[in-house]
Amino acid sequence: xxxxxxxxxxxxxxxxxxxxxxxxxxxxxxxxxxxxxxxxxxxxxxxxxxxxxxxxxxxxxxxxxxxxxxxxxxxxxxxxxxxxxxxxxxxxxxxxxxxxxxxxxxxxxxxxxxxxxxxxxxxxxxxxxxxxxxxxxxxxxxxxxxxxxxxxxxxxxxxxxxxxxxxxxxxxxxxxxxxxxxxxxxxxxxx
Amino acid sequence: xxxxxxxxxxxxxxxxxxxxxxxxxxxxxxxxxxxxxxxxxxxxxxxxxxxxxxxxxxxxxxxxxxxxxxxxxxxxxxxxxxxxxxxxxxxxxxxxxxxxxxxxxxxxxxxxxxxxxxxxxxxxxxxxxxxxxxxxxxxxxxxxxxxxxxxxxxxxxxxxxxxxxxxxxxxxxxxxxxxxxxxxxxxxxxx
Amino acid sequence: xxxxxxxxxxxxxxxxxxxxxxxxxxxxxxxxxxxxxxxxxxxxxxxxxxxxxxxxxxxxxxxxxxxxxxxxxxxxxxxxxxxxxxxxxxxxxxxxxxxxxxxxxxxxxxxxxxxxxxxxxxxxxxxxxxxxxxxxxxxxxxxxxxxxxxxxxxxxxxxxxxxxxxxxxxxxxxxxxxxxxxxxxxxxxxx
Amino acid sequence: xxxxxxxxxxxxxxxxxxxxxxxxxxxxxxxxxxxxxxxxxxxxxxxxxxxxxxxxxxxxxxxxxxxxxxxxxxxxxxxxxxxxxxxxxxxxxxxxxxxxxxxxxxxxxxxxxxxxxxxxxxxxxxxxxxxxxxxxxxxxxxxxxxxxxxxxxxxxxxxxxxxxxxxxxxxxxxxxxxxxxxxxxxxxxxx
Numbered sequence: 001x002x003x004x005x006x007x008x009x010x011x012x013x014x015x016x017x018x019x020x021x022x023x024x025x026x027x028x029x030x031x032x033x034x035x036x037x038x039x040x041x042x043x044x045x046x047x048x049x050x051x052x053x054x055x056x057x058x059x060x061x062x063x064x065x066x067x068x069x070x071x072x073x074x075x076x077x078x079x080x081x082x083x084x085x086x087x088x089x090x091x092x093x094x095x096x097x098x099x100x101x102x103x104x105x106x107x108x109x110x111x112x113x114x115x116x117x118x119x120x121x122x123x124x125x126x127x128x129x130x131x132x133x134x135x136x137x138x139x140x141x142x143x144x145x146x147x148x149x150x151x152x153x154x155x156x157x158x159x160x161x162x163x164x165x166x167x168x169x170x171x172x173x174x175x176x177x178x179x180x181x182x183x184x185x186x187x188x189x190x191x
Numbered sequence: 192x193x194x195x196x197x198x199x200x201x202x203x204x205x206x207x208x209x210x211x212x213x214x215x216x217x218x219x220x221x222x223x224x225x226x227x228x229x230x231x232x233x234x235x236x237x238x239x240x241x242x243x244x245x246x247x248x249x250x251x252x253x254x255x256x257x258x259x260x261x262x263x264x265x266x267x268x269x270x271x272x273x274x275x276x277x278x279x280x281x282x283x284x285x286x287x288x289x290x291x292x293x294x295x296x297x298x299x300x301x302x303x304x305x306x307x308x309x310x311x312x313x314x315x316x317x318x319x320x321x322x323x324x325x326x327x328x329x330x331x332x333x334x335x336x337x338x339x340x341x342x343x344x345x346x347x348x349x350x351x352x353x354x355x356x357x358x359x360x361x362x363x364x365x366x367x368x369x370x371x372x373x374x375x376x377x378x379x380x381x382x
Numbered sequence: 383x384x385x386x387x388x389x390x391x392x393x394x395x396x397x398x399x400x401x402x403x404x405x406x407x408x409x410x411x412x413x414x415x416x417x418x419x420x421x422x423x424x425x426x427x428x429x430x431x432x433x434x435x436x437x438x439x440x441x442x443x444x445x446x447x448x449x450x451x452x453x454x455x456x457x458x459x460x461x462x463x464x465x466x467x468x469x470x471x472x473x474x475x476x477x478x479x480x481x482x483x484x485x486x487x488x489x490x491x492x493x494x495x496x497x498x499x500x501x502x503x504x505x506x507x508x509x510x511x512x513x514x515x516x517x518x519x520x521x522x523x524x525x526x527x528x529x530x531x532x533x534x535x536x537x538x539x540x541x542x543x544x545x546x547x548x549x550x551x552x553x554x555x556x557x558x559x560x561x562x563x564x565x566x567x568x569x570x571x572x573x
Numbered sequence: 574x575x576x577x578x579x580x581x582x583x584x585x586x587x588x589x590x591x592x593x594x595x596x597x598x599x600x601x602x603x604x605x606x607x608x609x610x611x612x613x614x615x616x617x618x619x620x621x622x623x624x625x626x627x628x629x630x631x632x633x634x635x636x637x638x639x640x641x642x643x644x645x646x647x648x649x650x651x652x653x654x655x656x657x658x659x660x661x662x663x664x665x666x667x668x669x670x671x672x673x674x675x676x677x678x679x680x681x682x683x684x685x686x687x688x689x690x691x692x693x694x695x696x697x698x699x700x701x702x703x704x705x706x707x708x709x710x711x712x713x714x715x716x717x718x719x720x721x722x723x724x725x726x727x728x729x730x731x732x733x734x735x736x737x738x739x740x741x742x743x744x745x746x747x748x749x750x751x752x753x754x755x756x757x758x759x760x761x762x763x764x
Binding site (some may be wrong): 013014015016018043044046048049050051082083084085086087088089090091092093094095098107125129132133135136137 | 203204205206207209234235237238240242243273274275276277278279280281282283284285286288289320322323325327328
């Protein structure tokens, strides 16, 4: 029997009622059994990245993030688009996770991205910026399927749960493909 | 006599010895008399953007940022490139400045961007992402000249001052062009 | 009385029934009187760019393109998105227009871009790539309004005419804004 | 014994003395024995993409391109940067290769990109645009190492051969990594 793959999930929105937080919960719910997903939900506790502070002992949430990244075999990004790009919140998390060189914990891990927006972009503009970021992380990013959800408000129920059936099917297909992608690229499990 | 144009300068690096902070100081030093540049140096004090907190009364540094943006007639971005994109620090500042809709203070202002890197990119990858962000801000971004400074360490003296003559000339030319660009686009001065 | 501004329009699709060609016709129809728009519809006759051929005498369509660019005071791009970027057809036209250095005819002209797609992107991915191209052309690109038309088939009538009223209003507003933008930036008229 | 992997190489420059053509020759020379690379050097013969012509019988060079793509197990892009993006020549080739839907020949193939420039960008701006294009092709793009060669003229000898030792070592390392990447992702060989 194959052990589940450890996936670290992070989210670019801190808002409690966020659609993207709901999307992330749906992704966890709809994931295949082969993925063990942990949502590291402390992005809002990180300090803003400052290289002068990037020395031991690092602030506690940074240490926690680093440990979570190091432990993960794959990364799942779920995020809104802010101002036609990656939210500062998420980018700040990545900036901490990608230090120090040359072997930062957020590196060499297969990854995937999804997002939902109220407007027409479906977070497209965020996702292609994040794909560029993935190059420096040497993170193989799953090309397809893409989960780009424009005008997404109506896809979620009044309880904030992803309710739309075709979207649920897409997310399920995405997560199944992500397991395959992640297994293909994942570093060997820890002994 | 024409009043100087009020320019708000912001920086994507919090590190005290940062080359980009030095570049920003050089930009202020080499700017024409027609630009009155204020460096809002509190990016590191902002909370991480959270829409749940984006209601009055906002945290004090947010209010200060909003006032500084509202007062400015043009914006100067000076930033490193982090992970092939905009530093989270700078993006977080922009995320705060661009709220609330429909009339956020960081909107409709002419802008320009410059940056220096130790590596070969010269912050190119940050700059083109920032140019995309400028579209949603409805900020006319000066197309040229570009100040993209690869392998920049040697351009700065041991005291951290921009020392290289040709780089100084380029920054001077950039700032002169920025005055022209900003005057063409600037909102009328406050009465 | 102010002379109309000479605008060169180009299109990234060669297909006769193209929605984007129809969108370009609508843009001409809905433009203010202050814009005199010429559609240079010979993109399909250009050779593929080859620096070895970029010497006098250049192939005839290249000479025609260069003359059309040189004569124009502003440029309007209307294009589909092909493979998440600029169509090769349009990029090839730009590659010819941007040569030879240092004073190519397709340079220093204010510009704007619009596009329609059958899918959800509305040509977004093409437009942000084109905005990056505009930087090297030193072309001030109008930031807003943006005309990004996803799922656009239903916006056009069976005769291929842009039929949807709200889209027509958006295009009209876009063209009025473009006149303002172009006049602000346009090179002085030829004597 | 493992059969060599069939790699299709394409180039964005038609100029005979092109550095990028020389870089492609060097890539072939320095490739490991496990890669059998074919340079499809007919990009300049393709018509400009026109959906009205994209029906059988297609123009001969299109049929040849489609056959070459279908036969390949991986794709190597070597290209200059034109106007801060992908050359029209190369984009046009991709536009033909990616049609017709839903199973175009240039799809689902692992890929990599390299480039050299006379200026400071090293073709960076082309490469990130091409990486975005790869998403729609569902082409897993090798993230690292990157071959980005700024100020590249001095790296080539008077005979046009890649002469610089450290660049040769980088290209060799890139090609070795590409074999691994391509084998990981390649479709099963034809029976």
